[in-house]
Amino acid sequence: MRCFDVSEGQIEKGLSKRLGFEHIFTLGRDMGIGTNPGASRNTKFIIKSSDDGAVLRNMGMHNVVGIIMDQNKRQRSIIEKLASSEKLLFIVTKGITNSTTYARLREIQNARKLVSLAHMYGAGVALVSLASSNEELVSSMQMFEIAKFIGLSDANARHAVEAMAVHYDKKNKE
Amino acid sequence: MIRKIKNRYVLVEASSPIRLDKPGIDELSTKLVSVLGELSFSYANPRVVTQYDANTFAIRATRSTEGHVILALAFINELAGSKVKLYTLRTSGTLAALMKSYKRLTATADQAKFISNSI
Structure with missing residues:
Protein backbone atom coordinates (compact mmCIF):
# COMPACT_ATOMS: atom_id res chain seq x y z
CA MET A 1 0.00 0.00 0.00
CA ARG A 2 1.55 3.32 -1.12
CA CYS A 3 0.39 5.86 1.42
CA PHE A 4 0.52 9.62 1.03
CA ASP A 5 -0.40 12.55 3.20
CA VAL A 6 -0.59 16.35 3.04
CA SER A 7 0.72 18.46 5.91
CA GLU A 8 0.71 22.17 6.71
CA GLY A 9 4.14 22.10 8.31
CA GLN A 10 7.40 20.49 7.23
CA ILE A 11 7.61 16.90 8.50
CA GLU A 12 10.96 15.21 9.06
CA LYS A 13 11.59 12.75 6.21
CA GLY A 14 12.71 9.91 8.49
CA LEU A 15 9.53 10.18 10.52
CA SER A 16 7.29 10.12 7.44
CA LYS A 17 8.98 6.92 6.23
CA ARG A 18 8.69 5.29 9.66
CA LEU A 19 5.00 6.13 9.75
CA GLY A 20 4.56 4.26 6.48
CA PHE A 21 4.12 7.19 4.08
CA GLU A 22 5.89 7.16 0.74
CA HIS A 23 5.70 10.96 0.67
CA ILE A 24 4.05 13.75 2.67
CA PHE A 25 3.17 16.76 0.51
CA THR A 26 3.72 20.10 2.24
CA LEU A 27 1.32 22.99 1.76
CA GLY A 28 3.13 26.09 0.64
CA ARG A 29 5.92 24.04 -0.95
CA ASP A 30 4.48 21.10 -2.93
CA MET A 31 0.98 22.49 -3.24
CA GLY A 32 -1.16 25.50 -2.45
CA ILE A 33 -4.43 25.85 -0.56
CA GLY A 34 -7.07 28.56 -0.59
CA THR A 35 -9.88 30.02 -2.63
CA ASN A 36 -8.24 31.03 -5.87
CA PRO A 37 -6.11 28.46 -7.72
CA GLY A 38 -5.49 30.90 -10.57
CA ALA A 39 -2.82 32.71 -8.56
CA SER A 40 -0.50 29.70 -8.77
CA ARG A 41 -1.32 28.03 -12.07
CA ASN A 42 1.66 25.67 -12.16
CA THR A 43 1.35 24.42 -8.59
CA LYS A 44 -1.08 21.77 -7.50
CA PHE A 45 -3.87 23.36 -5.53
CA ILE A 46 -6.49 22.37 -2.97
CA ILE A 47 -9.56 24.60 -2.83
CA LYS A 48 -10.73 25.36 0.68
CA SER A 49 -13.44 28.00 0.84
CA SER A 50 -16.83 28.51 2.45
CA ASP A 51 -17.94 30.43 -0.67
CA ASP A 52 -19.92 27.85 -2.68
CA GLY A 53 -19.81 29.96 -5.84
CA ALA A 54 -16.03 30.27 -5.77
CA VAL A 55 -15.63 26.53 -5.20
CA LEU A 56 -17.92 25.63 -8.10
CA ARG A 57 -16.29 28.20 -10.41
CA ASN A 58 -12.69 27.23 -9.70
CA MET A 59 -13.05 23.49 -9.33
CA GLY A 60 -12.56 22.73 -13.01
CA MET A 61 -9.13 24.37 -13.26
CA HIS A 62 -6.38 22.00 -14.34
CA ASN A 63 -4.09 22.52 -11.33
CA VAL A 64 -6.83 21.80 -8.79
CA VAL A 65 -6.34 18.44 -7.11
CA GLY A 66 -9.47 18.53 -4.96
CA ILE A 67 -11.43 20.42 -2.38
CA ILE A 68 -11.87 20.55 1.38
CA MET A 69 -15.44 21.28 2.45
CA ILE A 91 -11.34 14.70 4.44
CA VAL A 92 -9.11 16.09 7.16
CA THR A 93 -8.25 13.71 10.00
CA LYS A 94 -6.73 16.38 12.28
CA GLY A 95 -10.19 17.37 13.49
CA ILE A 96 -11.07 13.76 14.32
CA THR A 97 -7.88 12.76 16.12
CA ASN A 98 -7.02 15.99 17.92
CA SER A 99 -10.37 17.11 19.28
CA THR A 100 -12.01 16.58 22.64
CA THR A 101 -15.06 14.33 23.04
CA TYR A 102 -18.01 16.34 21.72
CA ALA A 103 -16.06 18.23 19.07
CA ARG A 104 -14.69 14.88 17.90
CA LEU A 105 -18.19 13.39 17.65
CA ARG A 106 -19.27 16.32 15.48
CA GLU A 107 -16.20 15.91 13.24
CA ILE A 108 -16.86 12.18 12.86
CA GLN A 109 -20.52 12.80 11.97
CA ASN A 110 -19.49 15.41 9.43
CA ALA A 111 -16.89 13.11 7.86
CA ARG A 112 -19.40 10.24 7.66
CA LYS A 113 -21.95 12.52 5.97
CA LEU A 114 -19.37 13.62 3.39
CA VAL A 115 -18.33 10.03 2.71
CA SER A 116 -21.96 9.04 2.25
CA LEU A 117 -22.56 11.91 -0.21
CA ALA A 118 -19.35 11.11 -2.08
CA HIS A 119 -20.42 7.48 -2.38
CA MET A 120 -23.86 8.54 -3.63
CA TYR A 121 -22.43 10.69 -6.44
CA GLY A 122 -19.34 8.59 -7.17
CA ALA A 123 -16.76 11.19 -6.11
CA GLY A 124 -13.25 10.16 -5.07
CA VAL A 125 -12.30 10.59 -1.43
CA ALA A 126 -8.81 11.19 -0.01
CA LEU A 127 -7.80 11.30 3.64
CA VAL A 128 -5.20 13.85 4.72
CA SER A 129 -4.01 15.00 8.11
CA LEU A 130 -3.05 18.67 7.34
CA ALA A 131 -0.74 18.31 10.35
CA SER A 132 1.17 21.42 11.40
CA SER A 133 3.28 19.48 13.91
CA ASN A 134 4.22 15.88 14.79
CA GLU A 135 1.40 15.77 17.35
CA GLU A 136 -1.20 16.13 14.62
CA LEU A 137 0.16 13.35 12.44
CA VAL A 138 -1.08 9.77 12.33
CA SER A 139 0.61 6.69 10.89
CA SER A 140 -0.53 5.18 7.58
CA MET A 141 -2.03 2.25 9.47
CA GLN A 142 -4.11 4.62 11.62
CA MET A 143 -5.14 6.61 8.54
CA PHE A 144 -6.44 3.38 6.98
CA ALA A 157 -10.21 3.09 2.29
CA ARG A 158 -7.12 1.85 0.45
CA HIS A 159 -7.89 4.21 -2.44
CA ALA A 160 -8.44 7.08 -0.01
CA VAL A 161 -4.97 6.65 1.47
CA GLU A 162 -3.28 6.08 -1.91
CA ALA A 163 -5.19 8.83 -3.76
CA MET A 164 -2.23 11.22 -4.03
CA ALA A 165 0.00 8.59 -5.71
CA VAL A 166 -0.92 9.87 -9.18
CA HIS A 167 0.25 13.39 -8.30
CA TYR A 168 3.46 12.09 -6.70
CA ASP A 169 4.31 10.02 -9.79
CA LYS A 170 3.58 13.01 -12.06
CA LYS A 171 5.73 15.25 -9.89
CA ASN A 172 8.66 12.80 -10.05
CA LYS A 173 8.45 12.54 -13.83
CA GLU A 174 8.68 16.35 -14.26
CA MET B 1 -14.84 -26.30 24.71
CA ILE B 2 -12.90 -23.11 25.56
CA ARG B 3 -11.55 -21.23 22.54
CA LYS B 4 -7.89 -20.29 22.62
CA ILE B 5 -7.64 -16.51 22.57
CA LYS B 6 -5.36 -15.41 19.78
CA ASN B 7 -3.54 -12.12 20.03
CA ARG B 8 -1.95 -9.51 17.86
CA TYR B 9 1.01 -7.37 18.92
CA VAL B 10 1.14 -3.72 17.86
CA LEU B 11 4.38 -1.72 17.72
CA VAL B 12 3.67 1.81 18.96
CA GLU B 13 5.96 4.84 18.81
CA ALA B 14 5.28 7.97 20.85
CA SER B 15 6.12 11.43 19.50
CA SER B 16 7.97 12.20 22.75
CA PRO B 17 9.52 9.99 25.49
CA ILE B 18 6.96 8.48 27.89
CA ARG B 19 7.28 6.57 31.15
CA LEU B 20 5.29 3.36 31.18
CA ASP B 21 5.46 2.58 34.89
CA LYS B 22 2.29 1.46 36.73
CA PRO B 23 0.67 4.95 36.90
CA GLY B 24 1.56 5.53 33.21
CA ILE B 25 0.03 2.23 32.13
CA ASP B 26 -3.08 2.89 34.28
CA GLU B 27 -3.51 6.27 32.66
CA LEU B 28 -3.15 4.77 29.17
CA SER B 29 -5.73 2.08 30.04
CA THR B 30 -8.14 4.72 31.39
CA LYS B 31 -7.86 6.71 28.17
CA LEU B 32 -8.38 3.57 26.08
CA VAL B 33 -11.50 2.72 28.12
CA SER B 34 -12.90 6.21 27.55
CA VAL B 35 -12.33 5.91 23.78
CA LEU B 36 -13.29 2.25 23.28
CA GLY B 37 -15.96 1.91 25.94
CA GLU B 38 -15.97 -0.78 28.64
CA LEU B 39 -17.39 -3.52 26.44
CA SER B 40 -14.94 -3.09 23.55
CA PHE B 41 -12.06 -2.63 25.98
CA SER B 42 -12.91 -5.91 27.73
CA TYR B 43 -13.13 -7.72 24.42
CA ALA B 44 -9.92 -6.20 23.00
CA ASN B 45 -8.08 -6.52 26.33
CA PRO B 46 -5.18 -4.25 25.32
CA ARG B 47 -2.07 -4.66 27.50
CA VAL B 48 1.32 -2.99 27.33
CA VAL B 49 3.66 -5.94 26.93
CA THR B 50 7.12 -4.43 26.73
CA GLN B 51 8.88 -1.11 26.28
CA TYR B 52 11.77 -1.14 23.79
CA ASP B 53 13.03 2.37 24.39
CA ALA B 54 11.82 5.72 25.75
CA ASN B 55 9.50 6.23 22.77
CA THR B 56 8.60 2.71 21.58
CA PHE B 57 6.56 -0.05 23.15
CA ALA B 58 4.41 -3.05 22.22
CA ILE B 59 0.73 -3.51 22.99
CA ARG B 60 -1.08 -6.83 22.86
CA ALA B 61 -4.71 -6.99 21.74
CA THR B 62 -7.13 -9.78 20.90
CA ARG B 63 -6.99 -10.77 17.24
CA SER B 64 -9.65 -9.04 15.10
CA THR B 65 -9.80 -6.10 17.54
CA GLU B 66 -6.36 -4.70 16.75
CA GLY B 67 -7.98 -2.28 14.26
CA HIS B 68 -10.03 -0.73 17.08
CA VAL B 69 -6.98 -0.48 19.32
CA ILE B 70 -4.97 1.16 16.51
CA LEU B 71 -7.76 3.68 16.00
CA ALA B 72 -8.16 4.31 19.75
CA LEU B 73 -4.43 5.04 20.08
CA ALA B 74 -4.80 7.72 17.37
CA PHE B 75 -7.40 9.49 19.53
CA ILE B 76 -5.08 9.83 22.55
CA ASN B 77 -3.45 13.27 22.64
CA GLU B 78 -2.13 13.59 26.18
CA LEU B 79 -0.31 11.37 28.65
CA ALA B 80 1.11 12.33 32.05
CA GLY B 81 0.09 15.95 31.51
CA SER B 82 2.08 16.45 28.32
CA LYS B 83 1.03 16.42 24.68
CA VAL B 84 1.96 13.18 22.97
CA LYS B 85 0.89 11.31 19.85
CA LEU B 86 0.95 7.52 19.63
CA TYR B 87 1.77 6.19 16.15
CA THR B 88 1.22 2.52 15.33
CA LEU B 89 4.00 1.29 13.10
CA ARG B 90 3.55 -2.48 12.72
CA THR B 91 1.34 -5.36 13.78
CA SER B 92 2.44 -8.96 14.17
CA GLY B 93 1.22 -12.30 15.46
CA THR B 94 4.33 -12.86 17.54
CA LEU B 95 6.45 -10.70 19.78
CA ALA B 96 9.63 -12.04 18.18
CA ALA B 97 8.58 -10.82 14.72
CA LEU B 98 7.65 -7.46 16.22
CA MET B 99 11.10 -7.19 17.80
CA LYS B 100 12.67 -7.87 14.37
CA SER B 101 10.51 -5.09 12.84
CA TYR B 102 11.58 -2.72 15.61
CA LYS B 103 15.28 -3.50 15.03
CA ARG B 104 14.86 -2.99 11.28
CA LEU B 105 13.11 0.34 11.82
CA THR B 106 15.76 1.52 14.29
CA ALA B 107 18.56 0.47 11.92
CA THR B 108 16.92 2.40 9.05
CA ALA B 109 16.50 5.49 11.23
CA ASP B 110 20.15 5.29 12.34
CA GLN B 111 21.28 4.91 8.71
CA ALA B 112 19.25 7.95 7.68
CA LYS B 113 20.75 9.99 10.54
CA PHE B 114 24.27 8.86 9.59
CA ILE B 115 23.72 9.81 5.95
CA SER B 116 22.27 13.24 6.82
CA ASN B 117 25.14 13.93 9.27
CA SER B 118 27.80 12.98 6.76
CA ILE B 119 26.37 15.26 4.02
Whole structure:
Protein backbone atom coordinates (compact mmCIF):
# COMPACT_ATOMS: atom_id res chain seq x y z
CA MET A 1 0.00 0.00 0.00
CA ARG A 2 1.55 3.32 -1.12
CA CYS A 3 0.39 5.86 1.42
CA PHE A 4 0.52 9.62 1.03
CA ASP A 5 -0.40 12.55 3.20
CA VAL A 6 -0.59 16.35 3.04
CA SER A 7 0.72 18.46 5.91
CA GLU A 8 0.71 22.17 6.71
CA GLY A 9 4.14 22.10 8.31
CA GLN A 10 7.40 20.49 7.23
CA ILE A 11 7.61 16.90 8.50
CA GLU A 12 10.96 15.21 9.06
CA LYS A 13 11.59 12.75 6.21
CA GLY A 14 12.71 9.91 8.49
CA LEU A 15 9.53 10.18 10.52
CA SER A 16 7.29 10.12 7.44
CA LYS A 17 8.98 6.92 6.23
CA ARG A 18 8.69 5.29 9.66
CA LEU A 19 5.00 6.13 9.75
CA GLY A 20 4.56 4.26 6.48
CA PHE A 21 4.12 7.19 4.08
CA GLU A 22 5.89 7.16 0.74
CA HIS A 23 5.70 10.96 0.67
CA ILE A 24 4.05 13.75 2.67
CA PHE A 25 3.17 16.76 0.51
CA THR A 26 3.72 20.10 2.24
CA LEU A 27 1.32 22.99 1.76
CA GLY A 28 3.13 26.09 0.64
CA ARG A 29 5.92 24.04 -0.95
CA ASP A 30 4.48 21.10 -2.93
CA MET A 31 0.98 22.49 -3.24
CA GLY A 32 -1.16 25.50 -2.45
CA ILE A 33 -4.43 25.85 -0.56
CA GLY A 34 -7.07 28.56 -0.59
CA THR A 35 -9.88 30.02 -2.63
CA ASN A 36 -8.24 31.03 -5.87
CA PRO A 37 -6.11 28.46 -7.72
CA GLY A 38 -5.49 30.90 -10.57
CA ALA A 39 -2.82 32.71 -8.56
CA SER A 40 -0.50 29.70 -8.77
CA ARG A 41 -1.32 28.03 -12.07
CA ASN A 42 1.66 25.67 -12.16
CA THR A 43 1.35 24.42 -8.59
CA LYS A 44 -1.08 21.77 -7.50
CA PHE A 45 -3.87 23.36 -5.53
CA ILE A 46 -6.49 22.37 -2.97
CA ILE A 47 -9.56 24.60 -2.83
CA LYS A 48 -10.73 25.36 0.68
CA SER A 49 -13.44 28.00 0.84
CA SER A 50 -16.83 28.51 2.45
CA ASP A 51 -17.94 30.43 -0.67
CA ASP A 52 -19.92 27.85 -2.68
CA GLY A 53 -19.81 29.96 -5.84
CA ALA A 54 -16.03 30.27 -5.77
CA VAL A 55 -15.63 26.53 -5.20
CA LEU A 56 -17.92 25.63 -8.10
CA ARG A 57 -16.29 28.20 -10.41
CA ASN A 58 -12.69 27.23 -9.70
CA MET A 59 -13.05 23.49 -9.33
CA GLY A 60 -12.56 22.73 -13.01
CA MET A 61 -9.13 24.37 -13.26
CA HIS A 62 -6.38 22.00 -14.34
CA ASN A 63 -4.09 22.52 -11.33
CA VAL A 64 -6.83 21.80 -8.79
CA VAL A 65 -6.34 18.44 -7.11
CA GLY A 66 -9.47 18.53 -4.96
CA ILE A 67 -11.43 20.42 -2.38
CA ILE A 68 -11.87 20.55 1.38
CA MET A 69 -15.44 21.28 2.45
CA ASP A 70 -15.41 24.28 4.72
CA GLN A 71 -18.93 24.79 6.13
CA ASN A 72 -20.35 24.83 2.63
CA LYS A 73 -24.11 24.84 2.35
CA ARG A 74 -24.44 23.40 -1.16
CA GLN A 75 -22.56 20.21 -0.42
CA ARG A 76 -24.57 18.01 -2.78
CA SER A 77 -24.09 20.21 -5.83
CA ILE A 78 -20.38 20.64 -5.07
CA ILE A 79 -19.83 16.90 -4.66
CA GLU A 80 -21.84 16.18 -7.81
CA LYS A 81 -19.60 18.53 -9.81
CA LEU A 82 -16.54 17.05 -8.08
CA ALA A 83 -17.51 13.59 -9.29
CA SER A 84 -17.95 14.73 -12.89
CA SER A 85 -14.62 16.63 -12.92
CA GLU A 86 -12.76 13.69 -11.30
CA LYS A 87 -11.26 15.75 -8.51
CA LEU A 88 -10.89 14.51 -4.96
CA LEU A 89 -12.88 15.29 -1.84
CA PHE A 90 -10.33 15.71 0.93
CA ILE A 91 -11.34 14.70 4.44
CA VAL A 92 -9.11 16.09 7.16
CA THR A 93 -8.25 13.71 10.00
CA LYS A 94 -6.73 16.38 12.28
CA GLY A 95 -10.19 17.37 13.49
CA ILE A 96 -11.07 13.76 14.32
CA THR A 97 -7.88 12.76 16.12
CA ASN A 98 -7.02 15.99 17.92
CA SER A 99 -10.37 17.11 19.28
CA THR A 100 -12.01 16.58 22.64
CA THR A 101 -15.06 14.33 23.04
CA TYR A 102 -18.01 16.34 21.72
CA ALA A 103 -16.06 18.23 19.07
CA ARG A 104 -14.69 14.88 17.90
CA LEU A 105 -18.19 13.39 17.65
CA ARG A 106 -19.27 16.32 15.48
CA GLU A 107 -16.20 15.91 13.24
CA ILE A 108 -16.86 12.18 12.86
CA GLN A 109 -20.52 12.80 11.97
CA ASN A 110 -19.49 15.41 9.43
CA ALA A 111 -16.89 13.11 7.86
CA ARG A 112 -19.40 10.24 7.66
CA LYS A 113 -21.95 12.52 5.97
CA LEU A 114 -19.37 13.62 3.39
CA VAL A 115 -18.33 10.03 2.71
CA SER A 116 -21.96 9.04 2.25
CA LEU A 117 -22.56 11.91 -0.21
CA ALA A 118 -19.35 11.11 -2.08
CA HIS A 119 -20.42 7.48 -2.38
CA MET A 120 -23.86 8.54 -3.63
CA TYR A 121 -22.43 10.69 -6.44
CA GLY A 122 -19.34 8.59 -7.17
CA ALA A 123 -16.76 11.19 -6.11
CA GLY A 124 -13.25 10.16 -5.07
CA VAL A 125 -12.30 10.59 -1.43
CA ALA A 126 -8.81 11.19 -0.01
CA LEU A 127 -7.80 11.30 3.64
CA VAL A 128 -5.20 13.85 4.72
CA SER A 129 -4.01 15.00 8.11
CA LEU A 130 -3.05 18.67 7.34
CA ALA A 131 -0.74 18.31 10.35
CA SER A 132 1.17 21.42 11.40
CA SER A 133 3.28 19.48 13.91
CA ASN A 134 4.22 15.88 14.79
CA GLU A 135 1.40 15.77 17.35
CA GLU A 136 -1.20 16.13 14.62
CA LEU A 137 0.16 13.35 12.44
CA VAL A 138 -1.08 9.77 12.33
CA SER A 139 0.61 6.69 10.89
CA SER A 140 -0.53 5.18 7.58
CA MET A 141 -2.03 2.25 9.47
CA GLN A 142 -4.11 4.62 11.62
CA MET A 143 -5.14 6.61 8.54
CA PHE A 144 -6.44 3.38 6.98
CA GLU A 145 -8.41 2.55 10.15
CA ILE A 146 -9.90 6.06 10.26
CA ALA A 147 -10.98 5.67 6.64
CA LYS A 148 -12.83 2.45 7.49
CA PHE A 149 -14.27 4.02 10.64
CA ILE A 150 -15.89 6.91 8.75
CA GLY A 151 -17.66 4.52 6.43
CA LEU A 152 -15.35 3.55 3.58
CA SER A 153 -15.10 -0.08 2.54
CA ASP A 154 -11.69 -1.80 2.68
CA ALA A 155 -11.02 -1.17 -1.02
CA ASN A 156 -12.21 2.45 -0.89
CA ALA A 157 -10.21 3.09 2.29
CA ARG A 158 -7.12 1.85 0.45
CA HIS A 159 -7.89 4.21 -2.44
CA ALA A 160 -8.44 7.08 -0.01
CA VAL A 161 -4.97 6.65 1.47
CA GLU A 162 -3.28 6.08 -1.91
CA ALA A 163 -5.19 8.83 -3.76
CA MET A 164 -2.23 11.22 -4.03
CA ALA A 165 0.00 8.59 -5.71
CA VAL A 166 -0.92 9.87 -9.18
CA HIS A 167 0.25 13.39 -8.30
CA TYR A 168 3.46 12.09 -6.70
CA ASP A 169 4.31 10.02 -9.79
CA LYS A 170 3.58 13.01 -12.06
CA LYS A 171 5.73 15.25 -9.89
CA ASN A 172 8.66 12.80 -10.05
CA LYS A 173 8.45 12.54 -13.83
CA GLU A 174 8.68 16.35 -14.26
CA MET B 1 -14.84 -26.30 24.71
CA ILE B 2 -12.90 -23.11 25.56
CA ARG B 3 -11.55 -21.23 22.54
CA LYS B 4 -7.89 -20.29 22.62
CA ILE B 5 -7.64 -16.51 22.57
CA LYS B 6 -5.36 -15.41 19.78
CA ASN B 7 -3.54 -12.12 20.03
CA ARG B 8 -1.95 -9.51 17.86
CA TYR B 9 1.01 -7.37 18.92
CA VAL B 10 1.14 -3.72 17.86
CA LEU B 11 4.38 -1.72 17.72
CA VAL B 12 3.67 1.81 18.96
CA GLU B 13 5.96 4.84 18.81
CA ALA B 14 5.28 7.97 20.85
CA SER B 15 6.12 11.43 19.50
CA SER B 16 7.97 12.20 22.75
CA PRO B 17 9.52 9.99 25.49
CA ILE B 18 6.96 8.48 27.89
CA ARG B 19 7.28 6.57 31.15
CA LEU B 20 5.29 3.36 31.18
CA ASP B 21 5.46 2.58 34.89
CA LYS B 22 2.29 1.46 36.73
CA PRO B 23 0.67 4.95 36.90
CA GLY B 24 1.56 5.53 33.21
CA ILE B 25 0.03 2.23 32.13
CA ASP B 26 -3.08 2.89 34.28
CA GLU B 27 -3.51 6.27 32.66
CA LEU B 28 -3.15 4.77 29.17
CA SER B 29 -5.73 2.08 30.04
CA THR B 30 -8.14 4.72 31.39
CA LYS B 31 -7.86 6.71 28.17
CA LEU B 32 -8.38 3.57 26.08
CA VAL B 33 -11.50 2.72 28.12
CA SER B 34 -12.90 6.21 27.55
CA VAL B 35 -12.33 5.91 23.78
CA LEU B 36 -13.29 2.25 23.28
CA GLY B 37 -15.96 1.91 25.94
CA GLU B 38 -15.97 -0.78 28.64
CA LEU B 39 -17.39 -3.52 26.44
CA SER B 40 -14.94 -3.09 23.55
CA PHE B 41 -12.06 -2.63 25.98
CA SER B 42 -12.91 -5.91 27.73
CA TYR B 43 -13.13 -7.72 24.42
CA ALA B 44 -9.92 -6.20 23.00
CA ASN B 45 -8.08 -6.52 26.33
CA PRO B 46 -5.18 -4.25 25.32
CA ARG B 47 -2.07 -4.66 27.50
CA VAL B 48 1.32 -2.99 27.33
CA VAL B 49 3.66 -5.94 26.93
CA THR B 50 7.12 -4.43 26.73
CA GLN B 51 8.88 -1.11 26.28
CA TYR B 52 11.77 -1.14 23.79
CA ASP B 53 13.03 2.37 24.39
CA ALA B 54 11.82 5.72 25.75
CA ASN B 55 9.50 6.23 22.77
CA THR B 56 8.60 2.71 21.58
CA PHE B 57 6.56 -0.05 23.15
CA ALA B 58 4.41 -3.05 22.22
CA ILE B 59 0.73 -3.51 22.99
CA ARG B 60 -1.08 -6.83 22.86
CA ALA B 61 -4.71 -6.99 21.74
CA THR B 62 -7.13 -9.78 20.90
CA ARG B 63 -6.99 -10.77 17.24
CA SER B 64 -9.65 -9.04 15.10
CA THR B 65 -9.80 -6.10 17.54
CA GLU B 66 -6.36 -4.70 16.75
CA GLY B 67 -7.98 -2.28 14.26
CA HIS B 68 -10.03 -0.73 17.08
CA VAL B 69 -6.98 -0.48 19.32
CA ILE B 70 -4.97 1.16 16.51
CA LEU B 71 -7.76 3.68 16.00
CA ALA B 72 -8.16 4.31 19.75
CA LEU B 73 -4.43 5.04 20.08
CA ALA B 74 -4.80 7.72 17.37
CA PHE B 75 -7.40 9.49 19.53
CA ILE B 76 -5.08 9.83 22.55
CA ASN B 77 -3.45 13.27 22.64
CA GLU B 78 -2.13 13.59 26.18
CA LEU B 79 -0.31 11.37 28.65
CA ALA B 80 1.11 12.33 32.05
CA GLY B 81 0.09 15.95 31.51
CA SER B 82 2.08 16.45 28.32
CA LYS B 83 1.03 16.42 24.68
CA VAL B 84 1.96 13.18 22.97
CA LYS B 85 0.89 11.31 19.85
CA LEU B 86 0.95 7.52 19.63
CA TYR B 87 1.77 6.19 16.15
CA THR B 88 1.22 2.52 15.33
CA LEU B 89 4.00 1.29 13.10
CA ARG B 90 3.55 -2.48 12.72
CA THR B 91 1.34 -5.36 13.78
CA SER B 92 2.44 -8.96 14.17
CA GLY B 93 1.22 -12.30 15.46
CA THR B 94 4.33 -12.86 17.54
CA LEU B 95 6.45 -10.70 19.78
CA ALA B 96 9.63 -12.04 18.18
CA ALA B 97 8.58 -10.82 14.72
CA LEU B 98 7.65 -7.46 16.22
CA MET B 99 11.10 -7.19 17.80
CA LYS B 100 12.67 -7.87 14.37
CA SER B 101 10.51 -5.09 12.84
CA TYR B 102 11.58 -2.72 15.61
CA LYS B 103 15.28 -3.50 15.03
CA ARG B 104 14.86 -2.99 11.28
CA LEU B 105 13.11 0.34 11.82
CA THR B 106 15.76 1.52 14.29
CA ALA B 107 18.56 0.47 11.92
CA THR B 108 16.92 2.40 9.05
CA ALA B 109 16.50 5.49 11.23
CA ASP B 110 20.15 5.29 12.34
CA GLN B 111 21.28 4.91 8.71
CA ALA B 112 19.25 7.95 7.68
CA LYS B 113 20.75 9.99 10.54
CA PHE B 114 24.27 8.86 9.59
CA ILE B 115 23.72 9.81 5.95
CA SER B 116 22.27 13.24 6.82
CA ASN B 117 25.14 13.93 9.27
CA SER B 118 27.80 12.98 6.76
CA ILE B 119 26.37 15.26 4.02
